[in-house]
Amino acid sequence: MSVLTTAPALQSQETVLDRVRRMIMANPSVLPTIASVVIFVGMIVFGEVAYGRILQANTLSNLLINNAHLVVLAVALTFVILTGGIDLSVGSIIALSSVAGVMLSNAGWNAIAVIVAMIGIGAVFGVISGVLIRYFGVQPFIATLAMMFLGRGLASLLSTKPERLGEDSPIRWIGVQLKIVDGPKVNDLVITPAVVIAVLVVAAAFFVLHRTRTGRTVYAIGGSENSALLMGLPVHRTKVLVYVISGSLAGLAAVLYTARLGTAQNITGIGWELDAIAAAVIGGTVLTGAYGYVLGSVIGALVLGLMNVLITRDGGIPPEMTTIITGGILLVFVLLQRAVTRRKRE
Amino acid sequence: MTAAADTSFWRDLIHKPFFWGVVAIVALLALNVLKDPTYLALSINPNNGNLVGNLIDILRQAAPVMMIAIGMSLVIATGGIDLSVGSLMAVSGAVAMEFLSAAGDSGSIGAALGAIGLALLITAILGAVNGILVAYVGLQPFIATLVLMLAGRGIAKVITGGQNTTASNDPFRWIANGFVIGIPVVFILAVLLVLVVGWVVRKSALGLMIEAIGINPRASRMAGIKPKGLLLTTYILSGILAGIAGIMSVGSVMTVDISRTGYQLELDAILAVVIGGASLAGGKFSLSGAFVGALLIATLDKTVLYLGISSSATPAFKAIVIVALCLLQSERVRSWFRRRRRVAPPEQLSAKEEVAA
Numbered sequence: 229m230s231v232l233t234t235a236p237a238l239q240s241q242e243t244v245l246d247r248v249r250r251m252i253m254a255n256p257s258v259l260p261t262i263a264s265v266v267i268f269v270g271m272i273v274f275g276e277v278a279y280g281r282i283l284q285a286n287t288l289s290n291l292l293i294n295n296a297h298l299v300v301l302a303v304a305l306t307f308v309i310l311t312g313g314i315d316l317s318v319g320s321i322i323a324l325s326s327v328a329g330v331m332l333s334n335a336g337w338n339a340i341a342v343i344v345a346m347i348g349i350g351a352v353f354g355v356i357s358g359v360l361i362r363y364f365g366v367q368p369f370i371a372t373l374a375m376m377f378l379g380r381g382l383a384s385l386l387s388t389k390p391e392r393l394g395e396d397s398p399i400r401w402i403g404v405q406l407k408i409v410d411g412p413k414v415n416d417l418v419i420t421p422a423v424v425i426a427v428l429v430v431a432a433a434f435f436v437l438h439r440t441r442t443g444r445t446v447y448a449i450g451g452s453e454n455s456a457l458l459m460g461l462p463v464h465r466t467k468v469l470v471y472v473i474s475g476s477l478a479g480l481a482a483v484l485y486t487a488r489l490g491t492a493q494n495i496t497g498i499g500w501e502l503d504a505i506a507a508a509v510i511g512g513t514v515l516t517g518a519y520g521y522v523l524g525s526v527i528g529a530l531v532l533g534l535m536n537v538l539i540t541r542d543g544g545i546p547p548e549m550t551t552i553i554t555g556g557i558l559l560v561f562v563l564l565q566r567a568v569t570r571r572k573r574e
Numbered sequence: 575m576t577a578a579a580d581t582s583f584w585r586d587l588i589h590k591p592f593f594w595g596v597v598a599i600v601a602l603l604a605l606n607v608l609k610d611p612t613y614l615a616l617s618i619n620p621n622n623g624n625l626v627g628n629l630i631d632i633l634r635q636a637a638p639v640m641m642i643a644i645g646m647s648l649v650i651a652t653g654g655i656d657l658s659v660g661s662l663m664a665v666s667g668a669v670a671m672e673f674l675s676a677a678g679d680s681g682s683i684g685a686a687l688g689a690i691g692l693a694l695l696i697t698a699i700l701g702a703v704n705g706i707l708v709a710y711v712g713l714q715p716f717i718a719t720l721v722l723m724l725a726g727r728g729i730a731k732v733i734t735g736g737q738n739t740t741a742s743n744d745p746f747r748w749i750a751n752g753f754v755i756g757i758p759v760v761f762i763l764a765v766l767l768v769l770v771v772g773w774v775v776r777k778s779a780l781g782l783m784i785e786a787i788g789i790n791p792r793a794s795r796m797a798g799i800k801p802k803g804l805l806l807t808t809y810i811l812s813g814i815l816a817g818i819a820g821i822m823s824v825g826s827v828m829t830v831d832i833s834r835t836g837y838q839l840e841l842d843a844i845l846a847v848v849i850g851g852a853s854l855a856g857g858k859f860s861l862s863g864a865f866v867g868a869l870l871i872a873t874l875d876k877t878v879l880y881l882g883i884s885s886s887a888t889p890a891f892k893a894i895v896i897v898a899l900c901l902l903q904s905e906r907v908r909s910w911f912r913r914r915r916r917v918a919p920p921e922q923l924s925a926k927e928e929v930a931a
Contacts, residue, residue, distance in 0.1 A: 314716070320889075360897065364904035367854050369655070369716070373841060374896040381890020388886055494886060502724060515717050548731030555725030559707075562717050570712070 256568045260561055261512030261524035267557075268527050271534050279541040285409060285417040287537065292419065293405070293488070295533035296426040297322075297481040301504035302511070302525040303433045304477035307470045309508050310437070311449040312517030313361070313368035315471065317353055318478035319500035320379030325349040325482035326492035327383045329399075330391040339398035346486075347479035353379060354475025358468030372471075376501070383494040390493045393486060402487035422484040429477065433522045442466060450517025506554060507532055510561045514569065531557070592866035594902065595849045598895065599870050602877045609881065624753040628876065634826075636872035637760035638663070641819035642839060643846040643864040644771050645812030650847050651781075652801075652808055653788040653856025654708060654715030659816040659843055661726025662700055663836025666693040666820030668730040671830040674741035686745040694817045700726070701813015705806035723840070730832045740829045750825025760822050767815070772861040781859075784808065788856025842871050845892060849899060870895075 251258055275282035301318055308315045329346040333339065353375050360371040393399060402421045409417035437443035445466045448456035456463045486492050505515075511528030513520025535553060539545045545553075587593055606613040606628070616627035642659045649656045670689040677685035700722060707718035752759040775781035786794035787801045795801055819839070824830045848854060849870055850863020874895065878888045901907050 360900065364901055364906055366900040366904065370844075370848065370854055370896065370900060373844070374893045374900070376893075377841070377889035377896065378893035381887045381893060384884055384886035385890060388884055502720065505720070506724070509717065515714055546732070546736065548728050548736050551728035552725045552732070555721045555728070558717075558724065559721045562713055562721070563711065566711060566713055 257514065257519040258512070258521075259568050260510075260514075260565050261521055261527070263564055264510050264512060264524060264527045264531060264561070267510075268531050268534065271531065271538060275534070275538050275541065279538070282537070282541075284415050285411050286415045289416070289418040291530065291533050291537060292423045292426075295529055296420070296422040296488075297485040298500070298503060298507060298529045298533065299426045299526050300429050300477050300481040300484060301500060302507035302529040303429055303522055304474040304481070305501075305504040305508045306433070306511075306513055306520060306522050306525045307437070307446060308368070308474045309450075309505070309513050309515060310446050310517055310520055311467060311470050312453070313467075313470065314372065314505070314515075315357070315474045315478075316369065316372040316501045317357060317375035317379055318474065318481070318504060319497040319502075320376045320383065321350045321353050321475060321478040322482040322485065322497035322500060323383040323492075323494055324353075324379040324386070325479045326486040326496055327386050327391055327494055329482065329486060330393045330492040331386060333397050333399060334391070334394055342399060343483050346483050347476050350475040350477070350479025350482070351472055352475070353478075354472035355468070357475065358471035361471065362464055362468050368471075380494070386494070388494050390491045393490045393492070399483070399487050400490060402484060403490070420488065422487060425480070425484060429480065430522060430526055437522055442469070446470060447518055450519075503532060503554075504529075506558050509558060509565075512561075512565070514565050515562075519569075590851075592850055592860065592863040594899065595863065595866040595870045598849075599866070599873050602870075602873045606877055606880055613880075618756065622753070623756055625756040628880075630758060632869065632872045632876055633761040634758045635875065636868045637758070637764040638819035638822045638836075639839065639842050639846055639868040639871055640764040640768060640865055641815045641822065642812075642843040643850075643868045644768060644861060645808075645815035646840075646843040647847050647850070647852055647859040647861055647864045648771075648775070648784055648808045649715070649812050650844075650852055650854060651784045651788045651856055651859035652805055653791070654805070654808075655719065655844070655854075656704065656809065656812045656816075657716065657719040657840050658700070658704060658722035658726055659812060659819070660836040660838060660840040661723050661730070662697045662813055662816035663820035663823060663839060664730040664830065664832055665700065665726055665733065666697045666817035667824035667830035667835045668733040668739065668832060669693040669696050670746070670821055671739040671741045671824055671828075672733055674743045674746060675739055677743070680742040681744055683745045686743050686749075689743070689746060690821055693821060694814050697813045697817030697820070698810050699813075700729075701810040701816070702806065704813065705809030708809060709802040709805035727832065730830070730835075734830060734832055736832075738829055738831050742828060746821075746825055747828055750822050763818075763822075767818070768861055768865050771811075775861075780804075785857050785859065788858070842868075842892075845896060846871055848896065851903075 248262065252262065272282055281287060304318060305315060325346040328349060329342050332345060333342045337345075357368070357371045357375050360366040360374070361368050402425070405418045405420050407416050407418055411417065437446060445456065445461045445463065448459065448461055449463055449466060453463060482497075485496070507528035508520065508525045509515060509528065510531055511521070511524030511526065513525055532554065535557070536550065539547065539550055539553070603614065613628055616625050616629060618624070619626050642663070645659065646656055670693040673689040673692055674685060677688070679685055704715075704719050704722055707713045707721075708715050711718075749759055749763070754762055775784065783794070783799045783804055786797065786799055787804060791801050816836075820836060823835055844854075846867030847859070847864050849867030850860050850865070852859045852863060871892070874891055875885070875888055878891055879885050
């Protein structure tokens with residue numbers, strides 16, 4: 229981390245390449261993150277050359293709009309994974325929170341109250357996971373697995389049909405597309421309030437993780453929980469906090485997704501926890517904790533999103549290959565991380 | 575004296591890994607009986623002499639979970655986890671169904687054996703991929719098997735070309751739907767495999783070595799155990815058992831539903847292992863516990879359906895079971911119980927010793 233903060237003082241005399249090389253030499257754990265940036269750029273270039281119409285405002289806007297919720301989830305998982313934990317419940321929190329939210333909204337609740345309730349549901353789930361992990365010594369994997377079951381089950385108890393958000397609901401405004409630049413034909417630069425919210429979440433997470441005491445504690449717990457305790461860091465409080473952050477962000481992701489789609493169902497979000505974990509891992513977050521960057525996870529989420537775009541554009545790749553390719557990319561990045569951490573230890 | 579012997583008998587029983595699982599099964603069955611007094615009744619189908627009843631349905635439903643729970647027990651005992659078993663079930667089902675539909679002959683035992691052999695071979699290879707990633711490359715088991723969990727369903731889709739392939743083959747179907755002396759074949763097969771695996775790991779030093787890896791891989795290596803080979807074997811075994819579970823679950827309907835066959839069954843298997851009292855941190859496993867755990871899950875599934883609650887709500891009840899079990903196993907709750915026991919003077923000493931330990 230120190231490399232990132234001290235580098236700007238010297239950067240004037242060196243080229244970007246030198247700087248990157250020096251960063252890797254000093255801190256090999258940035259390598260997977262850099263690799264994911266390279267892959268992302270490579271995918272864009274490849275897509276532009278092979279299929280065209282990738283590097284244009286319309287496509288890139290859609291990439292952001294369609295993946296805003298995944299970006300938020302990836303940020304959520306980054307916090308948890310950095311402490312060496314895992315949160316499997318985010319996908320089903322989205323299901324529960326969006327079904328409950330749509331039903332509340334249709335029952336006549338105020339939009340703000342609904343949004344607060346949706347985020348609140350996630351926060352409550354986070355608190356339960358955190359307390360199970362912190363006070364009862366339950367492994368993060370199993371505690372959040374229980375929450376995953378609970379969320380999915382409760383969502384199914386509420387309703388098993390697609391619930392439609394009222395056309396006049398103010399929540400829909402979050403998903404409304406706002407034209408920023410009116411390009412020729414349909415090539416417009418468009419954003420939605422959801423994208424803005426996602427960007428704000430990323431910025432806030434970046435600030436918390438890299439500029440505050442809480443962030444340093446998160447990294448310290450992932451490095452060695454015992455050492456962090458001995459240093460007098462608020463380990464216990466922070467451990468509960470990361471699950472509350474993760475749950476609340478999952479609730480927020482539910483708001484963004486529901487606003488865009490306008491419907492919610494008990495099967496929404498199946499497997500999204502894995503997408504979010506994959507995004508974090510592809511972005512260079514090491515699953516054992518302590519290494520990783522929020523911005524890396526964002527790139528990871530965009531790599532996954534872009535991959536879907538490319539597969540749809542190609543048309544020749546059967547859609548069932550998507551999961552195989554995701555698995556393949558994930559494997560490559562994990563092997564890369566493994567190589568990096570092994571070299572570091574030697 | 576007899577009173578003391580009695581209490582020690584009960585205490586031993588309570589400390590058996592599967593005790594709370596059995597209690598939960600009995601409680602669930604009692605709940606069903608309250609709703610319908612004839613729930614436990616078994617009758618004999620006059621046409622073929624097979625037993626019919628809710629209990630038999632539970633045994634049949636539990637069999638695939640038992641299969642993957644055995645493999646999962648061993649993997650978890652090494653300190654790992656195998657998330658890919660559900661997807662491997664789909665792969666195995668897809669391979670078997672494709673093979674049978676290509677073979678065509680609906681009465682051929684050879685075709686059935688070929689389908690089973692090919693399905694198990696492929697799941698064994700995929701299990702070996704997991705094992706190599708974990709043992710030789712040194713990836714975390716969670717992430718190594720996550721890759722195959724994601725890719726596995728894709729592989730199954732590619733094998734069947736995205737279709738839900740159906741086939742007809744009577745010997746193959748018999749494995750999933752047949753009865754021997756009135757008892758479902760799947761359940762007999764599951765019990766046999768539990769016994770065989772249990773016998774092999776407990777009569778040889780294999781179980782001990784697996785647990786040693788889970789407790790401390792470095793120490794076990796220094797003690798002369800070869801963790802890499804053992805880990806690989808464990809993951810291959812888990813893959814093969816998932817393949818058998820896949821055959822069982824596609825055999826009953828003779829269709830592979832690539833997106834639903836074995837879906838989230840890895841979670842059921844993990845739950846069964848946890849119910850059985852194994853530590854997820856590794857180093858301890860109980861096949862009888864996992865067996866009871868699988869029975870409990872099947873009972874829970876049936877009960878929720880029977881009480882008229884939508885089957886998609888079952889996860890909520892499973893969650894309550896997991897949380898309750900985790901709380902019962904946690905050090906904090908146990909110390910609460912100990913504190914209460916301290917009222918009795920002779921207990922005080924042992925309680926203190928336990929705390930010190």
